[in-house]
Amino acid sequence: MPMSTKATKKIKLNDLAKSLALGNNDIIECLEKLDGVSRKTQAALSPEEVSYVFEYFTQNNQVENFDAYFANTVKPAEEPKPKKAEKKAEPKTEKKPEPKAEEKKAEPKAEEKKPEVKAEEKKPEVKKEEPKAEEKKPEPKPEKKPEKKKEKKEAKKQDHGVKMQLGGGSSFGSDDSKGYTVSESTDDHSDGKRRTVDTRGSYIELDKYNEKYDNMATSKQGNKNDNFRKKQKITQKSQQYKKQQHSHKKETEQDKLNRLALEKARKQQLKVMIPDEIVVSELASRLKVTATEVIKKLMALGVFASINEVVDFDTASLVAEELGAKVEKEVHITIEERLIEDEADAPESLEDRCPVVVVMGHVDHGKTSILDRIRNANVAEGEAGGITQHIGAYQVKCNGQKITFLDTPGHEAFTSMRARGANITDIAILVVAADDGIMPQTVESINHAKAAGVSVIVAINKMDKEGADPDRVKQQLTEHELVVEEWGGDVIAVPVSAKTGMGIDELLENVLLVAEVKELKANPNRLAKGAVIEARLDKGKGPVATLLVQNGTLHAGDVIIAGTSVGRVRTMTDYRGRPITEAGPSTPVEITGLGEVPTAGETFNAVEDEKLARELVEQRKHEAKEDEFKKFQKVTLDNLFSQISEGEMKELPIIVKADVQGSVEAVRQSLEKISNEEVRVRVIHGAVGAVNESDVMLANASNAIIVGFNVRPDPVAKANAEQDGVEIRLYRIIYDAIEEITDAMKGMLAPKYREVETARVEVRQVYKISSVGTVAGCYVLDGKIGRNDLIRVVRDGIIVADDKMSSLKRFKDDAKEVSEGFECGITLEKFSDIKEGDIFEGYIMEEYRD
Numbered sequence: 024m025p026m027s028t029k030a031t032k033k034i035k036l037n038d039l040a041k042s043l044a045l046g047n048n049d050i051i052e053c054l055e056k057l058d059g060v061s062r063k064t065q066a067a068l069s070p071e072e073v074s075y076v077f078e079y080f081t082q083n084n085q086v087e088n089f090d091a092y093f094a095n096t097v098k099p100a101e102e103p104k105p106k107k108a109e110k111k112a113e114p115k116t117e118k119k120p121e122p123k124a125e126e127k128k129a130e131p132k133a134e135e136k137k138p139e140v141k142a143e144e145k146k147p148e149v150k151k152e153e154p155k156a157e158e159k160k161p162e163p164k165p166e167k168k169p170e171k172k173k174e175k176k177e178a179k180k181q182d183h184g185v186k187m188q189l190g191g192g193s194s195f196g197s198d199d200s201k202g203y204t205v206s207e208s209t210d211d212h213s214d215g216k217r218r219t220v221d222t223r224g225s226y227i228e229l230d231k232y233n234e235k236y237d238n239m240a241t242s243k244q245g246n247k248n249d250n251f252r253k254k255q256k257i258t259q260k261s262q263q264y265k266k267q268q269h270s271h272k273k274e275t276e277q278d279k280l281n282r283l284a285l286e287k288a289r290k291q292q293l294k295v296m297i298p299d300e301i302v303v304s305e306l307a308s309r310l311k312v313t314a315t316e317v318i319k320k321l322m323a324l325g326v327f328a329s330i331n332e333v334v335d336f337d338t339a340s341l342v343a344e345e346l347g348a349k350v351e352k353e354v355h356i357t358i359e360e361r362l363i364e365d366e367a368d369a370p371e372s373l374e375d376r377c378p379v380v381v382v383m384g385h386v387d388h389g390k391t392s393i394l395d396r397i398r399n400a401n402v403a404e405g406e407a408g409g410i411t412q413h414i415g416a417y418q419v420k421c422n423g424q425k426i427t428f429l430d431t432p433g434h435e436a437f438t439s440m441r442a443r444g445a446n447i448t449d450i451a452i453l454v455v456a457a458d459d460g461i462m463p464q465t466v467e468s469i470n471h472a473k474a475a476g477v478s479v480i481v482a483i484n485k486m487d488k489e490g491a492d493p494d495r496v497k498q499q500l501t502e503h504e505l506v507v508e509e510w511g512g513d514v515i516a517v518p519v520s521a522k523t524g525m526g527i528d529e530l531l532e533n534v535l536l537v538a539e540v541k542e543l544k545a546n547p548n549r550l551a552k553g554a555v556i557e558a559r560l561d562k563g564k565g566p567v568a569t570l571l572v573q574n575g576t577l578h579a580g581d582v583i584i585a586g587t588s589v590g591r592v593r594t595m596t597d598y599r600g601r602p603i604t605e606a607g608p609s610t611p612v613e614i615t616g617l618g619e620v621p622t623a624g625e626t627f628n629a630v631e632d633e634k635l636a637r638e639l640v641e642q643r644k645h646e647a648k649e650d651e652f653k654k655f656q657k658v659t660l661d662n663l664f665s666q667i668s669e670g671e672m673k674e675l676p677i678i679v680k681a682d683v684q685g686s687v688e689a690v691r692q693s694l695e696k697i698s699n700e701e702v703r704v705r706v707i708h709g710a711v712g713a714v715n716e717s718d719v720m721l722a723n724a725s726n727a728i729i730v731g732f733n734v735r736p737d738p739v740a741k742a743n744a745e746q747d748g749v750e751i752r753l754y755r756i757i758y759d760a761i762e763e764i765t766d767a768m769k770g771m772l773a774p775k776y777r778e779v780e781t782a783r784v785e786v787r788q789v790y791k792i793s794s795v796g797t798v799a800g801c802y803v804l805d806g807k808i809g810r811n812d813l814i815r816v817v818r819d820g821i822i823v824a825d826d827k828m829s830s831l832k833r834f835k836d837d838a839k840e841v842s843e844g845f846e847c848g849i850t851l852e853k854f855s856d857i858k859e860g861d862i863f864e865g866y867i868m869e870e871y872r873d
């Protein structure tokens with residue numbers, strides 16, 4: 024018989040049917056219920072499937088107790104007594120059988136257990152029994168089938184097994200030894216109490232049992248005893264796992280669901296969000312794979328990163344795509360991005376706006392006078408010292424069109440402000456006095472205008488003056504790449520006189536002309552944004568700011584944020600001081616309502632969410648503080664020179680601690696003598712004793728260095744100094760201290776370096792590759808050779824070259840480092856005369872201090 028004693032072997036469906044005295048269709052039908060697949064008669068069934076078939080057919084054919092069954096066999100006419108039995112059997116048969124793979128687990132136990140269970144009785148009897156059954160009771164298959172089907176149906180309806188239906192007429196022997204494991208109940212058989220077949224036992228020697236069963240099956244009998252055996256066997260098997268099945272069934276269903284969900288998820292391509300940088304472990308978890316898989320993929324890409332290392336977006340997305348995931352860039356939206364509208368305006372939303380013009384030029388060339396002439400007001404005379412002190416903004420009308428002017432300060436000290444002025448404007452009027460020509464600040468103005476991409480119109484002023492020489496100005500302009508139109512260039516130069524008013528209209532007309540060419544547009548229907556032109560604190564009004572709206576429309580009551588200043592627009596006036604409720608693009612306004620005075624040149628934005636705006640301001644303040652903190656650097660001898668050269672250090676405060684008072688004084692005098700022109704050394708404190716906590720506090724507060732002679736810092740002082748970044752220098756000889764501080768002041772405290780050997784590598788083969796050069800096929804003898812190591816080429820104990828590595832490869836991939844015992848390919852930057860047997864000594868230069 025094909026039915027194997029080994030559970031791992033597959034059994035053909037028709038063989039199984041034969042063995043069970045069933046039709047092939049019965050089995051096909053049964054298995055179809057398991058998974059909906061219709062099998063062929065020759066199909067090989069897995070142990071699970073066989074088990075399922077057993078379960079299925081036996082749950083309808085359980086024997087509840089042998090006594091009852093035997094009784095039946097003796098009195099075939101008697102119906103099995105089932106009420107009680109049925110009840111008892113119910114829980115057993117409630118559960119739908121499911122194939123279990125654990126069958127085998129029971130085997131060893133079964134073997135152990137068997138002798139306990141009336142082995143003596145069973146064994147000989149089985150042998151006796153079998154031939155009996157074979158000879159005596161051949162049971163024709165056809166009889167069997169309908170009965171089974173019926174039972175099956177019944178079982179289905181009732182959802183429980185039917186007891187021992189095949190007992191009637193059977194001539195099964197009266198012995199209860201059938202080769203099954205039967206355990207007695209505590210009740211004694213002889214006392215008339217019923218014995219129970221414990222089919223739940225897990226100590227079944229299945230192999231042996233199956234063997235017997237096979238033998239029985241091969242005998243081809245149809246007798247009822249055999250059938251009973253089969254069923255009994257089947258029952259036993261099914262009962263064996265009954266208990267487990269209850270829980271396993273649930274688990275299995277759950278597992279099935281999980282599996283289906285997993286499969287579904289797998290089918291849908293995994294989407295991963297990857298930020299600019301991601302740690303390998305995090306990438307693995309997002310990709311739902313192990314870190315090893317990610318590391319392998321990285322290696323395949325030539326990236327050697329450990330689980331905790333960070334890889335960039337490009338690398339991570341390559342790995343993710345390799346693993347079949349769809350990558351999306353993870354973008355962190357800051358409060359700023361949430362709060363401030365920053366999309367570009369649709370072309371159809373754009374409307375013409377008037378030009379914003381800045382007047383630039385050398386001091387006293389007449390900027391204010393020209394603006395005054397334009398505004399028909401003489402402001403210049405009212406100014407302190409005749410110098411324009413602040414950026415002001417005005418609007419004028421020319422031929423019915425508006426022009427916004429920003430009056431920039433002309434003094435050198437306002438250079439940075441002027442630069443800002445150029446950045447927010449469209450057109451720069453470069454004022455050059457005709458008599459004076461181009462001066463340093465004129466050049467500076469030209470450069471600012473160029474850098475800001477602003478169109479330049481030259482106003483050659485003071486034409487009324489004697490000695491006015493516009494041609495000389497034009498000539499000088501060409502030296503700065505500004506070629507006037509009449510000389511073939513594209514720069515408009517208008518001769519004007521602020522004093523007489525000559526050429527002023529023509530200047531304005533040209534401004535409008537240039538503006539038209541520039542097609543200046545903005546979208547008035549959005550939240551306003553622009554720049555702070557100037558700001559001051561007014562005693563009565565609080566912070567007052569002059570703003571230039573560059574895009575959108577600013578309304579009274581809008582929440583605006585400018586740098587670290589936030590507030591609602593309380594009052595808004597135009598350049599003439601008249602209250603207005605809204606201001607469109609290119610309009611300068613003066614507003615009140617901000618919480619604090621914003622910085623001139625800052626951009627401002629009208630926002631919708633005041634709370635969020637305040638949050639953003641807090642964040643900006645925090646960042647500003649951090650920046651400030653970073654800027655503040657503690658003085659150390661290493662950074663002393665750079666601080667001196669940056670002008671940050673005018674005085675070097677020193678705290679001197681020594682073992683005796685005499686030393687303190689000697690050190691104080693010696694150190695104070697080494698002051699030079701840039702920096703003065705000043706001992707702010709000197710005392711006898713160890714460097715203590717209070718010394719560190721003083722040094723921290725006054726940005727001083729602590730110098731100790733023959734003393735040590737106490738542990739608290741040491742810890743505090745490390746935490747606060749206070750430098751403590753300890754010496755035993757005064758001369759050393761003086762020398763070091765002098766050197767530091769001169770910027771001569773050069774760092775010291777030493778060589779640290781990293782690896783010894785032997786050249787085993789040399790390849791000449793035309794595109795690459797000479798590649799040394801190497802073996803790392805000891806240490807770890809790193810990609811950035813320097814290489815000393817040693818041949819027969821003589822250094823033949825000292826070079827840098829230009830590539831380090833493991834096979835075809837670039838490697839960061841290669842360890843002892845591994846092979847690698849090395850190319851050197853300059854040296855190519857590499858020979859087999861050369862030794863590469865890898866080393867690095869390490870900075871150190873004594």
Ligand SMILES: Nc1nc2c(ncn2[C@@H]2O[C@H](COP(=O)(O)OP(=O)(O)OP(=O)(O)O)[C@@H](O)[C@H]2O)c(=O)[nH]1
Pocket residue numbers: 384385386387388389390391392393403409410411432433434484485486487488519520521522523
């Ligand atoms: N003759 C003559 N003098 C002028 C003309 N324009 C300005 N000035 C004089 O030149 C001097 C400087 O003029 P401002 O308008 O103050 O020059 P500015 O460039 O604004 O000077 P800052 O504000 O200091 O940069 C004043 O005394 C003006 O009266 C002009 O067209 N002709």
